[in-house]
Amino acid sequence: MSDSLTQLTLAEARDGLARKVFSARELALAHIAAVEAVRPLNAFITETPERALAMAAAADDRLAHGQARPLDGVPIAVKDLFCTKGVLTTAASHILDGFRPPYESTVTEKLWQAGAVMLGKTNLDEFGMGSSNMTSHYGPVENPWRRQPGGRAGDNRPLVPGGSSGGSAAAVAARAALAATGTDTGGSIRQPASFCGIVGLKPSYGRCSRWGVIAYASSLDQPGPMTRTVRDAAILLQSMAGHDPKDSTSAPLPVPNYEAALSGDIRGLRIGLPHEYRAPGMPGEIEAVWQQGAEWLRRAGAEPVEISLPHTRYALPAYYIIAPAEASSNLARYDGVRFGLRVEGDNLDEMYELTRAAGFGAEVRRRVLIGTYVLSAGYYDAYYLKAQRVRALIAQDFAAAFTQVDCLLAPTAPSSAFAIGETGDDPVAMYLNDLFTVPASLAGLPAISVPAGRSGDGLPLGLQIIGRPFDEAGVLRAAGVLEDAAQFRDLPGFVAAGRRIRDRDDSHHLRQAGS
Protein backbone atom coordinates (compact mmCIF):
# COMPACT_ATOMS: atom_id res chain seq x y z
CA MET A 1 0.00 0.00 0.00
CA SER A 2 2.59 2.54 1.06
CA ASP A 3 4.66 2.02 -2.12
CA SER A 4 1.64 2.65 -4.29
CA LEU A 5 0.73 5.79 -2.35
CA THR A 6 3.88 7.43 -3.69
CA GLN A 7 2.88 6.51 -7.24
CA LEU A 8 -0.35 8.50 -7.15
CA THR A 9 -0.76 11.78 -8.93
CA LEU A 10 -1.56 14.79 -6.76
CA ALA A 11 -5.14 14.76 -8.10
CA GLU A 12 -5.54 11.04 -7.24
CA ALA A 13 -4.13 11.60 -3.76
CA ARG A 14 -6.45 14.54 -3.16
CA ASP A 15 -9.45 12.49 -4.28
CA GLY A 16 -8.36 9.42 -2.28
CA LEU A 17 -8.06 11.56 0.85
CA ALA A 18 -11.49 13.07 0.27
CA ARG A 19 -12.97 9.56 -0.05
CA LYS A 20 -11.03 8.37 3.00
CA VAL A 21 -9.36 5.55 1.03
CA PHE A 22 -6.26 6.47 3.08
CA SER A 23 -5.39 9.13 5.63
CA ALA A 24 -3.11 12.14 5.35
CA ARG A 25 -0.92 10.45 7.97
CA GLU A 26 -0.57 7.29 5.85
CA LEU A 27 0.23 9.42 2.81
CA ALA A 28 2.79 11.44 4.79
CA LEU A 29 4.45 8.32 6.23
CA ALA A 30 4.79 6.77 2.76
CA HIS A 31 6.42 9.95 1.46
CA ILE A 32 8.69 10.40 4.47
CA ALA A 33 10.00 6.89 3.78
CA ALA A 34 10.35 7.80 0.10
CA VAL A 35 12.36 10.93 0.93
CA GLU A 36 14.73 8.73 2.94
CA ALA A 37 14.91 6.19 0.13
CA VAL A 38 16.02 8.80 -2.42
CA ARG A 39 18.87 10.15 -0.28
CA PRO A 40 21.43 8.78 -2.78
CA LEU A 41 20.13 11.41 -5.25
CA ASN A 42 20.96 14.29 -2.83
CA ALA A 43 17.69 15.96 -3.81
CA PHE A 44 16.96 17.36 -0.34
CA ILE A 45 19.06 19.75 1.73
CA THR A 46 16.72 19.55 4.73
CA GLU A 47 14.11 16.90 5.53
CA THR A 48 11.21 17.93 7.79
CA PRO A 49 9.45 14.67 8.76
CA GLU A 50 8.14 15.91 12.13
CA ARG A 51 6.61 18.97 10.54
CA ALA A 52 5.10 16.76 7.82
CA LEU A 53 3.43 14.53 10.41
CA ALA A 54 2.10 17.50 12.38
CA MET A 55 0.69 19.09 9.24
CA ALA A 56 -0.81 15.73 8.17
CA ALA A 57 -2.48 15.36 11.58
CA ALA A 58 -4.06 18.80 11.20
CA ALA A 59 -5.21 17.86 7.70
CA ASP A 60 -6.71 14.57 8.91
CA ASP A 61 -8.57 16.52 11.58
CA ARG A 62 -10.07 18.89 9.01
CA LEU A 63 -10.88 16.02 6.63
CA ALA A 64 -12.67 14.18 9.45
CA HIS A 65 -14.74 17.26 10.24
CA GLY A 66 -15.72 17.97 6.65
CA GLN A 67 -13.58 21.10 6.53
CA ALA A 68 -11.19 19.94 3.81
CA ARG A 69 -9.07 22.55 2.07
CA PRO A 70 -7.93 22.28 -1.58
CA LEU A 71 -4.57 20.59 -0.84
CA ASP A 72 -5.35 19.01 2.53
CA GLY A 73 -2.85 16.24 3.25
CA VAL A 74 -0.90 16.55 -0.01
CA PRO A 75 2.86 16.06 0.67
CA ILE A 76 5.09 18.42 -1.31
CA ALA A 77 8.73 19.49 -1.40
CA VAL A 78 9.87 23.12 -1.35
CA LYS A 79 12.84 24.49 -3.27
CA ASP A 80 15.31 25.80 -0.70
CA LEU A 81 15.02 29.30 -2.14
CA PHE A 82 11.66 29.87 -0.41
CA CYS A 83 11.95 31.23 3.13
CA THR A 84 10.22 28.90 5.58
CA LYS A 85 9.70 30.18 9.10
CA GLY A 86 12.04 28.52 11.59
CA VAL A 87 13.29 25.99 9.02
CA LEU A 88 16.85 26.21 7.68
CA THR A 89 16.84 28.10 4.36
CA THR A 90 20.12 28.01 2.45
CA ALA A 91 19.70 28.95 -1.25
CA ALA A 92 22.32 26.14 -1.50
CA SER A 93 24.92 28.75 -0.53
CA HIS A 94 27.61 28.60 2.15
CA ILE A 95 26.94 32.29 2.82
CA LEU A 96 23.50 31.56 4.32
CA ASP A 97 24.90 29.05 6.85
CA GLY A 98 22.43 28.48 9.65
CA PHE A 99 19.80 30.95 8.39
CA ARG A 100 16.36 30.30 9.87
CA PRO A 101 13.96 32.90 8.49
CA PRO A 102 11.68 34.58 11.04
CA TYR A 103 8.98 34.72 8.34
CA GLU A 104 7.30 32.53 5.72
CA SER A 105 7.28 33.27 1.98
CA THR A 106 3.86 34.22 0.61
CA VAL A 107 3.73 31.26 -1.79
CA THR A 108 4.56 28.63 0.84
CA GLU A 109 2.21 30.32 3.35
CA LYS A 110 -0.60 30.02 0.78
CA LEU A 111 0.26 26.34 0.23
CA TRP A 112 0.18 25.58 3.98
CA GLN A 113 -3.08 27.52 4.30
CA ALA A 114 -4.45 25.27 1.54
CA GLY A 115 -3.51 22.22 3.64
CA ALA A 116 -0.33 21.03 1.89
CA VAL A 117 2.22 19.04 3.92
CA MET A 118 5.93 19.98 3.84
CA LEU A 119 8.36 17.09 3.33
CA GLY A 120 11.52 19.19 3.18
CA LYS A 121 13.64 21.71 1.32
CA THR A 122 15.16 20.70 -2.00
CA ASN A 123 18.64 21.20 -3.39
CA LEU A 124 19.32 23.73 -6.17
CA ASP A 125 22.07 25.59 -7.95
CA GLU A 126 23.50 28.20 -5.56
CA PHE A 127 21.04 31.14 -5.49
CA GLY A 128 19.38 29.59 -8.57
CA MET A 129 22.45 30.28 -10.72
CA GLY A 130 23.00 27.25 -12.89
CA SER A 131 21.48 24.76 -15.31
CA SER A 132 22.83 21.53 -13.82
CA ASN A 133 22.50 21.73 -10.00
CA MET A 134 26.29 21.41 -9.95
CA THR A 135 26.88 24.80 -8.31
CA SER A 136 25.19 23.84 -4.99
CA HIS A 137 27.30 24.17 -1.85
CA TYR A 138 25.54 20.97 -0.73
CA GLY A 139 26.79 18.96 -3.70
CA PRO A 140 25.23 18.00 -7.03
CA VAL A 141 21.87 16.26 -7.38
CA GLU A 142 21.66 13.08 -9.40
CA ASN A 143 18.95 12.61 -12.02
CA PRO A 144 16.84 9.48 -11.29
CA TRP A 145 17.10 8.67 -15.01
CA ARG A 146 20.14 6.98 -16.59
CA ARG A 147 20.92 6.37 -20.22
CA GLN A 148 19.80 2.97 -21.41
CA PRO A 149 22.49 0.43 -22.19
CA GLY A 150 22.85 0.18 -25.94
CA GLY A 151 22.61 3.94 -26.35
CA ARG A 152 25.99 5.61 -26.01
CA ALA A 153 28.03 2.44 -25.66
CA GLY A 154 28.08 1.33 -22.05
CA ASP A 155 27.60 4.89 -20.78
CA ASN A 156 25.76 4.58 -17.50
CA ARG A 157 27.27 7.60 -15.75
CA PRO A 158 25.09 9.57 -13.32
CA LEU A 159 23.36 12.48 -15.06
CA VAL A 160 22.51 15.97 -13.88
CA PRO A 161 18.82 16.76 -13.17
CA GLY A 162 19.13 20.20 -14.79
CA GLY A 163 18.83 23.38 -12.80
CA SER A 164 18.41 25.38 -10.95
CA SER A 165 15.37 23.57 -9.47
CA GLY A 166 17.18 20.23 -9.82
CA GLY A 167 16.34 18.83 -6.37
CA SER A 168 12.64 19.57 -6.84
CA ALA A 169 12.63 17.91 -10.28
CA ALA A 170 14.52 14.83 -9.08
CA ALA A 171 12.31 14.44 -5.98
CA VAL A 172 9.09 14.58 -8.03
CA ALA A 173 10.43 12.28 -10.77
CA ALA A 174 11.70 9.73 -8.22
CA ARG A 175 8.27 9.65 -6.49
CA ALA A 176 9.56 11.16 -3.24
CA ALA A 177 7.05 14.03 -3.36
CA LEU A 178 3.71 14.38 -5.14
CA ALA A 179 4.79 17.83 -6.29
CA ALA A 180 7.29 20.57 -5.54
CA THR A 181 7.70 24.29 -5.81
CA GLY A 182 10.35 25.69 -8.12
CA THR A 183 11.48 29.11 -9.24
CA ASP A 184 12.34 30.08 -12.79
CA THR A 185 14.56 33.01 -13.77
CA GLY A 186 15.80 31.87 -17.19
CA GLY A 187 14.50 28.28 -17.33
CA SER A 188 15.07 26.94 -13.82
CA ILE A 189 11.68 25.20 -13.64
CA ARG A 190 11.28 24.14 -17.27
CA GLN A 191 14.76 22.78 -18.10
CA PRO A 192 15.01 20.44 -15.04
CA ALA A 193 11.40 19.34 -15.71
CA SER A 194 12.47 18.38 -19.23
CA PHE A 195 15.61 16.58 -18.00
CA CYS A 196 13.67 14.59 -15.35
CA GLY A 197 10.53 13.75 -17.36
CA ILE A 198 8.06 15.82 -15.34
CA VAL A 199 5.82 18.87 -15.86
CA GLY A 200 7.14 22.31 -14.91
CA LEU A 201 5.22 25.58 -15.25
CA LYS A 202 6.74 29.05 -15.12
CA PRO A 203 3.79 31.39 -14.65
CA SER A 204 3.66 34.93 -16.05
CA TYR A 205 5.92 37.36 -14.23
CA GLY A 206 3.72 38.74 -11.44
CA ARG A 207 1.30 35.79 -11.20
CA CYS A 208 2.90 34.32 -8.04
CA SER A 209 4.32 36.51 -5.30
CA ARG A 210 8.10 36.75 -4.99
CA TRP A 211 7.86 37.88 -1.35
CA GLY A 212 10.07 35.66 0.79
CA VAL A 213 11.73 34.03 -2.23
CA ILE A 214 15.47 34.67 -2.02
CA ALA A 215 16.17 37.06 -4.89
CA TYR A 216 18.41 36.26 -7.85
CA ALA A 217 17.23 38.56 -10.69
CA SER A 218 14.15 40.38 -9.48
CA SER A 219 12.74 41.41 -12.88
CA LEU A 220 12.77 37.75 -14.00
CA ASP A 221 12.31 35.49 -10.92
CA GLN A 222 8.98 33.68 -10.77
CA PRO A 223 7.79 30.78 -8.56
CA GLY A 224 5.86 27.92 -10.13
CA PRO A 225 4.71 24.29 -9.74
CA MET A 226 6.67 21.13 -10.64
CA THR A 227 4.47 18.04 -10.89
CA ARG A 228 4.00 14.71 -12.68
CA THR A 229 0.91 15.76 -14.63
CA VAL A 230 -0.54 18.90 -16.20
CA ARG A 231 -3.64 18.59 -13.99
CA ASP A 232 -1.43 18.53 -10.91
CA ALA A 233 0.33 21.70 -12.12
CA ALA A 234 -3.07 23.38 -12.49
CA ILE A 235 -4.07 22.31 -8.96
CA LEU A 236 -0.82 23.47 -7.33
CA LEU A 237 -0.73 26.77 -9.26
CA GLN A 238 -4.27 27.50 -8.04
CA SER A 239 -3.01 27.69 -4.47
CA MET A 240 0.28 29.48 -5.32
CA ALA A 241 -1.09 32.27 -7.51
CA GLY A 242 -2.70 35.56 -6.63
CA HIS A 243 -2.03 39.20 -5.86
CA ASP A 244 0.18 39.99 -2.87
CA PRO A 245 0.48 43.58 -1.61
CA LYS A 246 3.90 42.64 -0.17
CA ASP A 247 5.33 42.19 -3.72
CA SER A 248 4.98 45.46 -5.63
CA THR A 249 5.36 43.61 -8.96
CA SER A 250 2.63 41.11 -8.10
CA ALA A 251 -0.25 41.41 -10.58
CA PRO A 252 -3.59 42.59 -9.13
CA LEU A 253 -5.54 40.20 -11.35
CA PRO A 254 -8.18 37.60 -10.51
CA VAL A 255 -6.99 33.97 -10.63
CA PRO A 256 -9.15 31.79 -12.90
CA ASN A 257 -10.01 28.15 -12.15
CA TYR A 258 -7.06 26.36 -13.78
CA GLU A 259 -8.31 22.80 -13.38
CA ALA A 260 -11.55 23.77 -15.09
CA ALA A 261 -9.51 25.09 -18.02
CA LEU A 262 -8.36 21.54 -18.86
CA SER A 263 -11.19 20.93 -21.31
CA GLY A 264 -9.01 19.16 -23.87
CA ASP A 265 -10.64 21.29 -26.55
CA ILE A 266 -8.07 23.16 -28.65
CA ARG A 267 -10.01 23.14 -31.91
CA GLY A 268 -9.19 26.21 -33.94
CA LEU A 269 -6.27 27.19 -31.73
CA ARG A 270 -3.38 28.66 -33.71
CA ILE A 271 -0.01 27.31 -32.54
CA GLY A 272 3.14 29.16 -33.58
CA LEU A 273 6.33 27.25 -34.40
CA PRO A 274 9.19 29.78 -34.15
CA HIS A 275 11.62 28.85 -36.90
CA GLU A 276 14.53 30.58 -35.14
CA TYR A 277 14.33 27.79 -32.53
CA ARG A 278 15.87 25.41 -35.07
CA ALA A 279 19.24 25.94 -33.47
CA PRO A 280 22.36 24.97 -35.37
CA GLY A 281 23.69 21.69 -34.01
CA MET A 282 20.40 20.77 -32.31
CA PRO A 283 20.06 16.98 -32.14
CA GLY A 284 17.73 15.54 -34.77
CA GLU A 285 15.73 13.69 -32.10
CA ILE A 286 14.71 17.03 -30.52
CA GLU A 287 13.58 18.36 -33.90
CA ALA A 288 11.63 15.09 -34.35
CA VAL A 289 9.85 15.37 -30.98
CA TRP A 290 8.98 18.97 -31.79
CA GLN A 291 7.46 17.99 -35.16
CA GLN A 292 5.62 15.13 -33.47
CA GLY A 293 4.20 17.59 -30.91
CA ALA A 294 2.97 19.91 -33.67
CA GLU A 295 1.33 16.92 -35.37
CA TRP A 296 -0.42 15.86 -32.13
CA LEU A 297 -1.84 19.36 -31.67
CA ARG A 298 -2.92 19.45 -35.32
CA ARG A 299 -4.76 16.14 -34.94
CA ALA A 300 -6.57 17.61 -31.92
CA GLY A 301 -7.90 20.38 -34.13
CA ALA A 302 -5.29 23.09 -33.66
CA GLU A 303 -3.54 24.80 -36.53
CA PRO A 304 0.27 24.87 -36.44
CA VAL A 305 1.69 28.00 -38.08
CA GLU A 306 5.33 28.84 -38.85
CA ILE A 307 6.20 32.16 -37.24
CA SER A 308 9.32 34.23 -36.72
CA LEU A 309 10.87 35.61 -33.53
CA PRO A 310 13.70 37.44 -35.28
CA HIS A 311 15.75 38.48 -32.23
CA THR A 312 15.85 35.04 -30.58
CA ARG A 313 19.60 34.59 -30.91
CA TYR A 314 20.26 37.76 -28.93
CA ALA A 315 18.17 36.64 -25.95
CA LEU A 316 20.93 34.63 -24.26
CA PRO A 317 23.64 37.32 -24.20
CA ALA A 318 21.03 39.91 -23.13
CA TYR A 319 19.89 37.61 -20.33
CA TYR A 320 23.45 36.94 -19.16
CA ILE A 321 23.95 40.70 -18.80
CA ILE A 322 20.61 41.54 -17.15
CA ALA A 323 20.41 38.64 -14.71
CA PRO A 324 23.97 39.02 -13.32
CA ALA A 325 23.49 42.81 -13.08
CA GLU A 326 20.41 42.33 -10.93
CA ALA A 327 22.15 39.57 -8.98
CA SER A 328 25.17 41.73 -8.18
CA SER A 329 22.78 44.24 -6.61
CA ASN A 330 20.56 41.68 -4.84
CA LEU A 331 23.50 39.77 -3.40
CA ALA A 332 25.05 42.91 -1.89
CA ARG A 333 23.01 42.11 1.23
CA TYR A 334 25.27 39.15 2.10
CA ASP A 335 27.79 41.07 4.15
CA GLY A 336 28.31 39.00 7.31
CA VAL A 337 26.38 41.44 9.50
CA ARG A 338 22.74 40.37 9.76
CA PHE A 339 22.60 36.67 8.88
CA GLY A 340 24.61 33.72 7.67
CA LEU A 341 28.34 33.34 7.38
CA ARG A 342 30.81 35.85 8.78
CA VAL A 343 34.60 35.83 8.39
CA GLU A 344 36.17 38.35 10.76
CA GLY A 345 38.54 41.01 9.43
CA ASP A 346 40.52 43.92 10.82
CA ASN A 347 38.06 46.45 9.47
CA LEU A 348 34.56 46.51 8.00
CA ASP A 349 35.61 46.30 4.34
CA GLU A 350 37.95 43.41 5.05
CA MET A 351 35.15 41.58 6.88
CA TYR A 352 32.84 42.09 3.87
CA GLU A 353 35.48 40.93 1.40
CA LEU A 354 36.58 37.86 3.34
CA THR A 355 32.99 36.83 4.11
CA ARG A 356 31.90 37.11 0.49
CA ALA A 357 35.05 35.36 -0.81
CA ALA A 358 34.44 32.41 1.51
CA GLY A 359 30.65 32.37 1.15
CA PHE A 360 30.05 32.52 -2.60
CA GLY A 361 30.83 29.61 -4.92
CA ALA A 362 32.60 29.99 -8.27
CA GLU A 363 29.53 30.55 -10.47
CA VAL A 364 27.92 33.05 -8.08
CA ARG A 365 31.21 34.93 -7.81
CA ARG A 366 31.50 34.95 -11.61
CA ARG A 367 28.00 36.39 -12.03
CA VAL A 368 28.44 38.99 -9.29
CA LEU A 369 31.68 40.13 -10.95
CA ILE A 370 30.10 40.25 -14.42
CA GLY A 371 27.11 42.12 -13.01
CA THR A 372 29.34 44.60 -11.22
CA TYR A 373 31.29 45.15 -14.44
CA VAL A 374 28.27 45.77 -16.69
CA LEU A 375 26.83 48.22 -14.17
CA SER A 376 30.10 50.06 -13.58
CA ALA A 377 30.87 53.57 -14.82
CA GLY A 378 31.82 53.55 -18.49
CA TYR A 379 30.18 50.19 -19.29
CA TYR A 380 26.60 50.73 -18.11
CA ASP A 381 25.36 52.08 -21.46
CA ALA A 382 27.36 49.66 -23.61
CA TYR A 383 26.21 46.52 -21.80
CA TYR A 384 23.38 46.97 -19.32
CA LEU A 385 21.26 49.53 -21.18
CA LYS A 386 22.00 47.78 -24.47
CA ALA A 387 20.75 44.48 -23.03
CA GLN A 388 17.59 46.17 -21.76
CA ARG A 389 16.95 47.57 -25.25
CA VAL A 390 17.43 44.09 -26.72
CA ARG A 391 15.02 42.78 -24.09
CA ALA A 392 12.41 45.21 -25.44
CA LEU A 393 12.97 43.85 -28.98
CA ILE A 394 12.48 40.28 -27.75
CA ALA A 395 9.25 41.23 -25.96
CA GLN A 396 8.10 42.95 -29.19
CA ASP A 397 8.84 39.77 -31.17
CA PHE A 398 6.44 37.82 -28.94
CA ALA A 399 3.80 40.56 -29.00
CA ALA A 400 3.90 40.51 -32.82
CA ALA A 401 3.68 36.70 -32.87
CA PHE A 402 0.62 36.76 -30.61
CA THR A 403 -1.26 38.85 -33.17
CA GLN A 404 -1.04 35.77 -35.44
CA VAL A 405 -1.18 32.82 -33.03
CA ASP A 406 -2.61 31.90 -29.60
CA CYS A 407 0.42 30.14 -28.19
CA LEU A 408 3.82 28.80 -29.23
CA LEU A 409 5.27 25.29 -29.31
CA ALA A 410 9.02 24.79 -28.96
CA PRO A 411 11.55 22.38 -27.47
CA THR A 412 12.31 23.06 -23.79
CA ALA A 413 16.05 22.42 -23.97
CA PRO A 414 18.57 21.81 -26.75
CA SER A 415 19.61 18.43 -25.30
CA SER A 416 18.59 15.67 -22.92
CA ALA A 417 20.24 15.40 -19.48
CA PHE A 418 24.03 15.32 -19.59
CA ALA A 419 26.61 13.79 -17.27
CA ILE A 420 28.59 15.80 -14.75
CA GLY A 421 31.63 17.18 -16.50
CA GLU A 422 30.36 16.17 -19.95
CA THR A 423 29.93 19.76 -21.10
CA GLY A 424 33.37 20.82 -19.91
CA ASP A 425 34.19 23.86 -17.80
CA ASP A 426 33.22 26.49 -20.36
CA PRO A 427 30.62 28.78 -18.70
CA VAL A 428 29.25 29.97 -22.06
CA ALA A 429 28.65 26.34 -23.16
CA MET A 430 26.64 25.82 -19.97
CA TYR A 431 24.62 29.01 -20.63
CA LEU A 432 23.49 27.55 -24.00
CA ASN A 433 21.22 25.16 -22.06
CA ASP A 434 18.88 28.11 -21.55
CA LEU A 435 18.58 28.86 -25.27
CA PHE A 436 14.87 28.02 -25.57
CA THR A 437 13.72 29.06 -22.09
CA VAL A 438 15.32 32.51 -21.69
CA PRO A 439 13.27 34.38 -24.36
CA ALA A 440 9.92 33.75 -22.58
CA SER A 441 11.57 34.77 -19.28
CA LEU A 442 12.73 38.08 -20.70
CA ALA A 443 9.20 38.72 -22.01
CA GLY A 444 7.58 37.61 -18.73
CA LEU A 445 5.37 35.03 -20.46
CA PRO A 446 3.82 31.86 -19.00
CA ALA A 447 5.51 28.69 -20.29
CA ILE A 448 5.19 25.03 -19.41
CA SER A 449 7.39 22.03 -20.13
CA VAL A 450 5.65 18.69 -20.72
CA PRO A 451 7.46 15.35 -21.16
CA ALA A 452 6.84 14.47 -24.81
CA GLY A 453 9.24 11.73 -25.78
CA ARG A 454 12.55 10.03 -25.16
CA SER A 455 15.97 10.39 -26.69
CA GLY A 456 17.70 7.56 -28.54
CA ASP A 457 19.33 6.53 -25.27
CA GLY A 458 16.07 6.58 -23.35
CA LEU A 459 16.12 9.98 -21.63
CA PRO A 460 13.07 12.25 -21.30
CA LEU A 461 12.64 15.15 -23.72
CA GLY A 462 10.27 18.03 -22.95
CA LEU A 463 8.25 20.33 -25.16
CA GLN A 464 7.34 23.83 -24.17
CA ILE A 465 4.08 25.73 -24.63
CA ILE A 466 4.50 29.50 -24.33
CA GLY A 467 1.40 31.67 -23.92
CA ARG A 468 0.18 35.24 -23.81
CA PRO A 469 0.74 37.21 -20.60
CA PHE A 470 -1.39 35.76 -17.77
CA ASP A 471 -2.91 33.07 -20.01
CA GLU A 472 -1.78 30.19 -17.80
CA ALA A 473 -5.22 28.65 -18.41
CA GLY A 474 -4.64 28.50 -22.17
CA VAL A 475 -1.10 27.19 -21.69
CA LEU A 476 -2.36 24.44 -19.37
CA ARG A 477 -5.17 23.49 -21.78
CA ALA A 478 -2.78 23.05 -24.72
CA ALA A 479 -0.26 21.27 -22.48
CA GLY A 480 -2.97 18.83 -21.38
CA VAL A 481 -3.65 17.89 -25.01
CA LEU A 482 0.08 17.39 -25.60
CA GLU A 483 0.31 15.21 -22.49
CA ASP A 484 -2.67 13.06 -23.56
CA ALA A 485 -1.13 12.49 -26.97
CA ALA A 486 2.40 11.82 -25.69
CA GLN A 487 1.27 9.23 -23.11
CA PHE A 488 4.58 9.59 -21.28
CA ARG A 489 4.12 6.96 -18.56
CA ASP A 490 7.66 5.68 -18.13
CA LEU A 491 9.29 5.64 -14.72
CA PRO A 492 12.95 6.53 -14.20
CA GLY A 493 15.35 3.75 -13.21
CA PHE A 494 15.61 5.05 -9.65
CA VAL A 495 12.33 5.55 -7.81
CA ALA A 496 11.47 5.76 -4.12
CA ALA A 497 11.42 2.38 -2.36
CA GLY A 498 14.23 1.38 -4.71
CA ARG A 499 12.05 -0.46 -7.15
CA ARG A 500 9.56 0.15 -9.87
CA ILE A 501 5.89 0.02 -9.05
CA ARG A 502 5.03 -3.43 -7.83
CA ASP A 503 1.40 -3.20 -7.12
CA ARG A 504 -0.19 -1.87 -10.30
CA ASP A 505 -3.62 -3.27 -9.39
CA ASP A 506 -3.73 -1.35 -6.15
CA SER A 507 -2.77 1.88 -7.86
CA HIS A 508 -5.32 1.25 -10.59
CA HIS A 509 -7.97 0.69 -7.96
CA LEU A 510 -7.16 4.01 -6.31
CA ARG A 511 -7.20 5.75 -9.66
CA GLN A 512 -10.72 4.45 -10.26
CA ALA A 513 -11.81 5.29 -6.75
CA GLY A 514 -10.67 8.83 -7.34
CA SER A 515 -12.14 9.36 -10.78
Add this chain to the structure above:
Amino acid sequence: MALDRAAVAHIAALARIRLAETELAPLADELSQIIDWFEQLSELDTSTVEPMASVAAAGLPMRDDRVSDGNCREAILGNAPRVAPAAAERGFFAVPKVVE
Protein backbone atom coordinates in the same frame (compact mmCIF):
# COMPACT_ATOMS: atom_id res chain seq x y z
CA MET B 1 40.79 40.25 -24.22
CA ALA B 2 38.21 42.50 -22.56
CA LEU B 3 39.61 42.40 -19.02
CA ASP B 4 43.14 42.28 -17.66
CA ARG B 5 44.20 41.35 -14.14
CA ALA B 6 44.05 44.93 -12.88
CA ALA B 7 40.51 45.32 -14.19
CA VAL B 8 39.42 42.12 -12.44
CA ALA B 9 40.99 43.31 -9.19
CA HIS B 10 39.11 46.61 -9.53
CA ILE B 11 35.75 44.91 -10.15
CA ALA B 12 36.32 42.52 -7.26
CA ALA B 13 37.02 45.48 -4.97
CA LEU B 14 33.77 47.12 -6.11
CA ALA B 15 31.91 43.85 -5.45
CA ARG B 16 33.63 43.43 -2.05
CA ILE B 17 34.97 39.98 -2.90
CA ARG B 18 38.58 39.28 -1.86
CA LEU B 19 40.55 37.50 -4.58
CA ALA B 20 43.95 35.87 -4.20
CA GLU B 21 46.65 37.12 -6.58
CA THR B 22 46.64 33.68 -8.25
CA GLU B 23 42.92 33.91 -9.02
CA LEU B 24 43.19 37.09 -11.10
CA ALA B 25 44.61 35.64 -14.33
CA PRO B 26 42.19 32.70 -14.67
CA LEU B 27 39.24 34.97 -13.84
CA ALA B 28 40.41 37.55 -16.38
CA ASP B 29 40.30 34.77 -19.01
CA GLU B 30 36.89 33.48 -17.97
CA LEU B 31 35.21 36.86 -17.65
CA SER B 32 36.74 38.12 -20.90
CA GLN B 33 35.37 35.11 -22.72
CA ILE B 34 31.88 35.90 -21.40
CA ILE B 35 32.16 39.62 -22.20
CA ASP B 36 33.43 38.87 -25.71
CA TRP B 37 30.32 36.74 -26.18
CA PHE B 38 28.19 39.79 -25.26
CA GLU B 39 29.70 41.73 -28.18
CA GLN B 40 27.25 40.14 -30.64
CA LEU B 41 24.60 42.51 -29.27
CA SER B 42 26.37 45.38 -31.03
CA GLU B 43 25.13 43.91 -34.35
CA LEU B 44 21.67 45.25 -33.46
CA ASP B 45 20.72 48.86 -34.02
CA THR B 46 18.80 49.78 -30.87
CA SER B 47 19.10 53.56 -31.16
CA THR B 48 15.32 54.00 -31.31
CA VAL B 49 14.40 51.34 -28.71
CA GLU B 50 13.60 52.27 -25.11
CA PRO B 51 15.32 50.11 -22.48
CA MET B 52 12.98 47.64 -20.80
CA ALA B 53 13.64 47.27 -17.07
CA SER B 54 10.64 45.10 -16.27
CA VAL B 55 7.55 43.57 -17.84
CA ALA B 56 5.46 44.59 -14.83
CA ALA B 57 2.98 47.37 -15.48
CA ALA B 58 4.68 50.75 -15.17
CA GLY B 59 4.20 52.61 -11.91
CA LEU B 60 4.47 51.24 -8.42
CA PRO B 61 1.33 50.76 -6.34
CA MET B 62 0.83 53.22 -3.46
CA ARG B 63 -0.30 52.41 0.05
CA ASP B 64 -1.13 54.41 3.13
CA ASP B 65 1.93 55.51 5.12
CA ARG B 66 1.05 53.43 8.17
CA VAL B 67 3.14 51.09 10.28
CA SER B 68 2.14 47.53 9.33
CA ASP B 69 4.85 45.55 11.07
CA GLY B 70 7.38 45.94 13.82
CA ASN B 71 8.30 45.14 17.42
CA CYS B 72 10.24 42.09 16.29
CA ARG B 73 13.78 43.00 17.29
CA GLU B 74 14.56 39.57 18.70
CA ALA B 75 13.46 37.88 15.48
CA ILE B 76 15.59 40.26 13.41
CA LEU B 77 18.68 39.84 15.57
CA GLY B 78 18.15 36.09 15.89
CA ASN B 79 20.19 35.28 12.77
CA ALA B 80 23.01 37.75 13.39
CA PRO B 81 26.48 36.16 13.46
CA ARG B 82 27.45 38.66 16.19
CA VAL B 83 25.46 40.90 18.48
CA ALA B 84 27.25 43.68 20.41
CA PRO B 85 28.60 41.88 23.50
CA ALA B 86 28.58 44.77 25.95
CA ALA B 87 25.21 45.99 24.87
CA ALA B 88 23.40 42.80 23.95
CA GLU B 89 20.38 43.86 25.92
CA ARG B 90 20.17 46.97 23.77
CA GLY B 91 19.96 44.85 20.64
CA PHE B 92 22.64 45.85 18.15
CA PHE B 93 24.39 44.13 15.26
CA ALA B 94 28.12 44.14 15.94
CA VAL B 95 30.62 45.18 13.25
CA PRO B 96 34.33 46.01 13.33
CA LYS B 97 35.05 49.52 14.53
CA VAL B 98 34.56 52.07 11.72
CA VAL B 99 35.38 55.39 13.48
CA GLU B 100 38.63 56.04 15.29
